[in-house]
Amino acid sequence: MVFAECSRNPTNGRRGCNQLVLISCWRTVMSLFGTSAGFGSGTTGVFGSNAADTHNPMKDVEVTSPPDDSISCLSFSPPTMPGNFLIGGSWANDVRCWEVQDNGQTVPKAQQMHTGPVLDICWSDDGSKVFTASCDKTAKMWDLNSNQAIQMAQHDAPIRTIHWIKAPNYNCVMTGSWDKTLKFWDTRSANPMMSLQMPERCYCADVVYPMAVVATAERGLIVYQLENQPSEFRRLESPLKHQHRCVAIFKDKQSKPTGFALGSIEGRVAIHYINPPNPAKDNFTFKCHRSNGTNTTTPQDIFAVNAISFHPVHGTLATVGSDGRFSFWDKDARTKLKTSEQLDQPITACCFNHNGNIFAYSSSYDWSKGHEYYNPQKKNYIFLRNAAEELKPRNKK
């Protein structure tokens, strides 16, 4: 597939007017798809599935041509690029790119393959390149203009995380691997510019310059500072009692990274500030992705938190879990904004687009119950949802 040049939109006043346009467009799109069942009837009619099917209870937009196996990661294009392009990596060893048009339609654009399942992806800051990390122990740089992908990183074990770092005096790609190292790559050289040893295997990471957070196996937690050159800043005691699963950095009112949200395998997220005025009060954890909260007769089912994403504008966060639900939270007001209906599969990944209007989440098996519960025949989905309204923060009391 040839990657087509995307149409140029006027950049002036883009945010303001396009937001309105987008919202109204979403509404029209929903009616395009089928019955007048209100906001978004989903694609049940188009795809011929029966009405009782719970694969899309939220009736969100389905992305066309989803991957054939579990989706491991999702990422939207940065603001430097006009339009919205979604990248998704999967366990079918592929990375796919879709254009998400303003009318809500998704158009498959391009695809690249690895020789092993893709675990993480990221965009370069100018939106011209996509970096993909895989179980085949390599990471590739995918030039979208030429649709060529070349290998630019190598580890001794599968690469679990990949992030682009844009610093005033350098640019590089950070890769975290199960070989317990964190490597930094200048894309022009075959050798890493730096390699940092970690106490354990990297399980998840996030970067918001000048801060990077890596959560490792055995509940390890390390914060790195990226100014001048990457170096370890602090090793933290984990605020959670169970295996770390996902992490996302949040920013303060001045758009400086100030802390992170850490999700565990047992339905809990910790909000942790790096230098809070009052750690005991400011840091906290909350339960999520559990069932039967108030019912004490039946045991409460606890599910893993698979991913956390922060809304780029509002600062509120979304969590997705093994229970097949997503939830929106306001961490400052410490309240839950919304929880979705339950999908029939776990939700494995999520992300917001650059202006926070679109929330994408993927529905596929996350291997939380091992090999026995894997059904290769089951379809995998990526859904898009209008996120402009639902993630507005609650007014602080």
Added chain:
Amino acid sequence: MEEYDAEWEYSKENIQPLRQGRSASALQQALTQQQEGSHTTLNLKKQSFESELRLYNGDDPLDVWVRYIKWTKQTYPQGGKESNLSVLLERAVMRFTADEKYQNDVRYVELWIEFVESCSDPMDVFRYMQAQGIGTMQAIFYIAWAEEYEKRGNMKMANSVFQDGIKCGAEPSERLHSFHRALQARVCRQMMSSIADHQKGEEKELDEPQRSSLTELKAKGKKKNTIPFNRANASLGYARGLQFKQPLGPKQNSRLMVFDDNKAENEPQEPKFEVWTAPPTARAKENEEKPVKWSNVKLPLRPRPGLSVVAPPSRSSFQPFVEEDDQPPAVTPCKINPAVNSVLSTRKPSRLEALTPMKKLQESQTMLMQLQTVAEDGKSREQSMYCRELLYSGASEFCFEELRAERYRQKLDLEKRRGQEH
């Protein structure tokens, strides 16, 4: 040849002896690998064992554990934390407690006996094993148990253990018999020497205390600590008795009653436990902290992270120094044997600690083995909806992706091999 054997010569004191001996080449390799600091090969091998543990679906899962533990012992001659040997042993032992087919499997029983060595209370463990029927048909079980008694000077119980074994028909019986006879011989000899000493003592009272050279050392005082020296038999007890780990307790040798096989009944010193649902505590694990379920445990004092010191109860007259970075004491639900830590405990006993070591392990065992946690009142409050056993099976944890990646890798290897065959 001189350059070859240099390595282990220099670290002899760091190498823990193995009962079955060490392979010289493996030892050499292990030491050089550690010298060079090349951990990748070691890590790879370890990782392959870990994934084998999780992906194995054959009839004999114990085999994987046995091989893993054997490799660990050979590769980490010093033992220690890095090898995870104790963790592995404990997990292996716990994993198959309920499995009937392994109960009298020689390999499994051997693992238990090794595990016992690191326990704070071996007697408890042996009794538990007997109650559960683990190893009751194996001679090594009775031999190890009797040896434990003998170390504590309790010859009577040691003898009764052997008799138990003989009664149960433990195999191999000749081995059991020969160890039994050896014990009896030792007992007789001790008795003889104590009688002889006693007689000699009466004669020599008036003489000046003289130190005679190159003869048997005699302990002074009431308790005579005499070490049995019958090396010719190559019994287990002696090699172990000389190890640094278990110091010999005082023996009551002086006035030993001659016991009569026919008369000596099975006089258990302590009442036999009928129902032991969980094995006893392994050892004081002060530095290790397992992530355990917190929601059913209410701790009375729970300081927030950031506060450094918790006010200790008035018991202790001094306040041990607590660094600011340390975890606040009351928060850790680790498996500390209360008996060991009674002096240094500065915190109010948490709910978990107030339980006996038995119950504590019962709780953590159920957490490990099942998907349900059981609160104090027996009602299950929470259920983890993921494959806990698979994740925490080996010495280190796995995440979902690692499990899946391992399976993918195996499938790939299989396909490659099939492709090569054609």
